[in-house]
Amino acid sequence: MNSNFHSVILKDDLCIGCTNCMRKCPTKAIRVRNGKARITEIKCIDCGECIRRCPEHAKDSLSDSINDTTPFKYKIALPAPSFYSQFGRENKPGKILAALKSVGFDDVFEVTRAADVYTEYTKNIIEVSSVKPLLSSSCPVIVRLIRVRFPNLINHILPIESPMEIAANIARNKACKELNLSPSDIGIFFISPCPSKVTSVKNPIGSKNSSVDGVISFKEIHPLIVRNLELNINPLSYYLSGRGIGWAKAGGETFSLGIEDYICVDGIENVINILDDIEDGRLTGIIFAELLSCTNGCVGGVLAMESPFIAKNRIRRLAEKHLSDIEKQSYGLDDKEVFFQEEITPIKNNVFGYDVIEAMKMMSECIRIQKQLPRLDCGACGSPSCRTMAEDIALGQTTMEDCMVLFKQRFEEKPL
Template identity: 30%
Template sequence: MRILDFYPANCKNCYKCVRNCSVKAIKMIDDQAQIVEEKCIACGNCFLVCPQNARNIHSDLDNVTQALKRGKKIIISIAPSYLGVYEEPYKLITVLKHLGASAVEETSIGAAKVTELYKEFVKETNIKNVITTCCPTVNMMVQTYYPDLIKYLIPIDSPMIAHCKMIRKKYGSEAFIVFLGPCISKKCEAYGYQLSGILDGVISFEELDKLLELRNIDISTFEESYPDVEGNYTGKKYPLDNGVLSGMKEVVQENNFTPLSISGIDNLRGAFDALLSGDLSDVIIEANSCDGGCLGGPAIPKKSKNVHVRKTKVKTKVQSFKNKEYTNYSQDKTISYVRNFRNKHYEFLSYTEEDIKNILEITGKHGKADELNCGACGYDTCREKAISVLEGLSHPQMCMPYMRSEAEKISNIYFEYSPSIILIVDLDLNILDLNPAGEKAFNININNIRKKPLSSIMPVDDFKSVIETESNMVGRKLNLENYGLIVFQRIIYLPKNKILFGILNDISMEEMKKEQIINFKLNTLETADKVIEKQMRVAQEIAGLLGETTAETKTALLKLKKVVLEENESNG
């Protein structure tokens, strides 16, 4: 089951998640970020920085709600960081009871048990270095990226699992056990234990706040109450820097360890690299993946005060518990708190220098001088970015300098070689730029007219109109008689850039051809008119001749008829 992933979002050219993922467990497919499970250590940094809030985190809220409807006995183990996260933490306990919890216990009970087990482990084990295992992200980080350090991980359950085992033993199989805390990776840690019945759900403080908001519940309106079982001073300090090691001072000194409290993945990486190289030894490391420890967890509500305020609140509140011991749980010897870690080493594929060089060249990096290592793509170096492309985690177009160069190259080619006149002016109608086609048409050099008024080379009425109307002029014919040009003019208004972009297409030849065609038509009509007039004149002349001939013929026939009649009378 996928615990963590991203919802599809407007995820383009941002790469904040990649930049903030210390182990680069994110791949980009069709401009969508996806988590690579086998690389991920569930730190949650990618979700914290995502501007689209595209976090898709598995939630057990529905399961808890169904358990309430079925009348299950809900037992909540609440992380000790709640004392700093919430303004009125003890009112939160009342709210949890109001929501249906049968009992609320502090996870610090399990933390105190873990401290005891840690001390026993250090005393009884001849080990060179020690790394605490309360933080599931640290455990995943070591198993995935530093498998040679697994031998230094203390094979003891986390406080969450230890406490849930205690609760299960106390309340039996009918109880529905829920962990409530500031952590996302606890969901990953809990998954296997949920299948085995140790606990039933993990809810983050952030999820709880969304539920309260949905149900219109205001914590401040409730009375204070206290957890059914509270942890002691040792366990309550776990969310603080040095919180684990402060309960182990004597055993640490007896075994000649140097205690180190390290928070933050990058800081941990430095320490782990030093352990591998041998530069660091005889140390016991309190390891927390979040800067500020658990009080800097990724699932703390955004409205909570900053991490320094949270730390101060916790330090103040735990002082009253300095000498208090929990007595609610018997030291049941039948519960095993031992856990094992296994090698989950992520095998990075190896690529030849030629493969890497080919990818670098695709993005315009033909030598070391071209490798800017700007980090805009999310990778620290251009070389790492090239390898990620070969791994299928990214693509060449994620390189911002390369894409900008390509865009500028295309725009420059268009500007330089366009047959159209292209000019750029500011809103005061001063010339900012003119392309070579424009220089040729106006017979000027841009260097001689830059920052000079546009009116010095052409009419500006249309440009003024565009500024006044704040709308583009789609197209208009303009006769530039001084240059022997007729142009089709388009003017684009760019208010954000405070410029006007003019494109003038030379249509002089077309206009000349149009005029020639018109003249040809007029000449043709005139010629046709003359021909028709001449034909009419000829027709009239022919008609006149035909009329005379007909009259003469008629006279001759009449004379012939008279002669014939006279001959008939004389013979008769």
């Protein structure tokens, strides 16, 4: 485990300092200084919004490749529920799974099955919990967002591992039992639409180590699958849970719970607004919240290849077709293979630190500086707002000279 790991990275040489990423970062983790963007790691939640916004492709995501499966004797792919939506309508799930297996895996295990397991555990928790609303733990971006910005809501997070982790545990147990393999012989690779899954494997939340050995992005594997789909490979027999595959789009998780008093919120800005409401006690009568960083849900993941609108439609059709396919299985999982084993802790990121006296001094300095700034939040200085610019000046990271509006005023008053 690497507690500093982030999958979202900056390719310095490509950055032209345009500030597009900085303006859209939901946690104000980006500054542009000396013409280059910089990410403050402690604040970054790996949402990938900056990858989406950068016109220069200077933001990217680290993920594994098919070559990283080589050291393992037996390789298993875990396709995310949204994976089936990334190829033309003519490509049925059995064909897509066969094409995935042929890339170099010995087996595939559908994460849709683990989504069903997650649903059953959630129903049980909802029945006994006095915490309202419970917040889904399935989107790692949202869990990190809560740790960074809403630590008071940590106790609302469902203490259940994501469907990806549950699927990995089921798949590993199954391979060990059926093939008499040792757990370390088996390499389990999640096929992901999203950079935050890479982070949650390298830097897990709720347990010391992830059960997943690597994450390969849709972007990385897509060309290999397309090539295999053109070959005449026999489709694999498969079981697709209609409810599980629905998790690929916003509303799928709550639909599978069959409850009425829920909300489903997608898009990181909407999620931040609703978490503000929950924190301030403005949301009542809701027992469960499905919160998804990407608009439309995982089909809108930043590493997905298909238009989220087309992908959403494909998922809807698949979910409807397989709706009656329900395979209620517990898979003989231990509690430790389903529930978080470690407490979820806040990520401390107070701008002015935790020495109260010192922080108060810095705060009043910040207010003093902010009064001198134009409060236009133009971003031209390289900080996302005048407030953050004042903080950065108080911290000695930049100076008033970098405010372009004040510079223009000074120039107009006293031309060269």
